[in-house]
Amino acid sequence: MRFKWSNFILFLGYLFLYFPLICIVIFSFNESRFVASWTRFSLKWYRELLSDPIILRATYTSLKVASLSATVSVILGTMAAIIITRFPRFSGKTIFVGAIAAPLVMPEVIMGLSLLMLFVGMEKIFGWPSENGTTTITIAHITLTLSYVTMLVQARLHDLDRTLEEAALDLGASPLKVFFVITLPMISPAIILGWLLAFALSLDDVVIASFVAGPGATTLPMIVFSSLRFGISPEINALATILMTVLSIGVIISAVLIYKKKI
Template sequence: MHFRGSKIILFLGYLFLYLPLICIVVYSFNESRLLATWTRFSFKWYGTLLSNPIILRATWTSIKVACLSATVSVVLGTMSAIIITRFTKFRWKPLFIGAITAPLVMPEVVMGLSLLMLFVGLERVFGWSTGSGTTPIIIAHITLTLSYVTMLVHARLHDLDRSIEEAALDLGASPLKAFFVITLPMISPAIVLGWLLAFALSLDDVVIASFVSGAGSTTLPMVVFSSLRFGISPEINALATILMTLLSIGVIILAVLFYKKKI
């Protein structure tokens, strides 16, 4: 049953969501630096972007950080989800759940600040220096994304039919084997989604990375953020268009895979 104007509302709503992004894509192909004049179609800004060593290095750093933190986060998140769903006798569970979900509501500035203070403290007390490497960013991103992964995997584990797992245990499989052979394949869609979400969150974060990163390591969002402070730049248009294209391809592949129930 339609109510009057529902199509207009949807049209306006999606216009609001997509028009700004379409503007970016269109103007990434404008040769002029100014928005007022459309000179001609060109790939000029893509060229300058791809020959910018700072952006290339930062992209590589970001991808490395995102891959590593997403992987660790998925492992720890799956463990935490198992603890939350399956360990009924665990005494510290409320504290555990609270601490693991707290980063979801923690303002980024507070989280960045507190982690940096921890790293400074560690260096002062134990002499353990994180140096200028990417280690602090990776640790911070794991802590940030852990809660999201845990929630995703927990939701899946919660809905799972436990009897299959119990049957395996009754037939003499060790708990470890039952997990890897029965449970893991069944929760793998949630794990894949969790990895992708953690990857995207890590690739997106600018505040926490700015706080904890040393002088030598700059991630892509940090570079973009500092250039945005100076206003419009056609190179960022080109970068955004590339990112959006990659994203759309990724989403289409995922949608097709999920549709065909491959994962």
């Protein structure tokens, strides 16, 4: 009896989590513009979406920004995680650790606002970044995702058996070689997960990008956001379905890979 009760709770909980998303997927195949009536199955909205040059350009911009910022963020984040877990105390370490983690709790609006003010100030003094294009969005997204990547890699480094690294150092390997031959392969699941998370976060962000983007650069979320202000639009259903499919396939593959590696 008790067991069934908990199943019922889980059913309701997952219904709440998944029902809205399932609705999107179903109505993306509806020919009618309105959700009120199901007319018939059609791929009309997908066709319209894929022939929209503005959306295609924005998708390209978003993917470019996301992959670049995820890559830089993973490199810097791994460095930061090594500093936090492997280096002895140095002056300013507490500030460093705090500042790395701070973007996690910083409201997006404030981060966007302060970064824009920095870019405007820099432009006034150095004349760079003059056009506020994708460079500024990339920089902002690296700063945002750096903390997430650092947390993930740091947790992994913390749990790692250090005897292997110490043995290699004792046998005369240079610290750099120890890192690339021993540490890096062992933390690679966390790095891959960090890259995916950074990529997803960058692809997702609308607030910070809206602040720092110039007139030339429009990311996909910015377009989605502006069209959502006018209510329901079936193209967004189609776009959402595509995005959900791609992201869930990515997450499932990486989860399976990590799960297999553990065994």
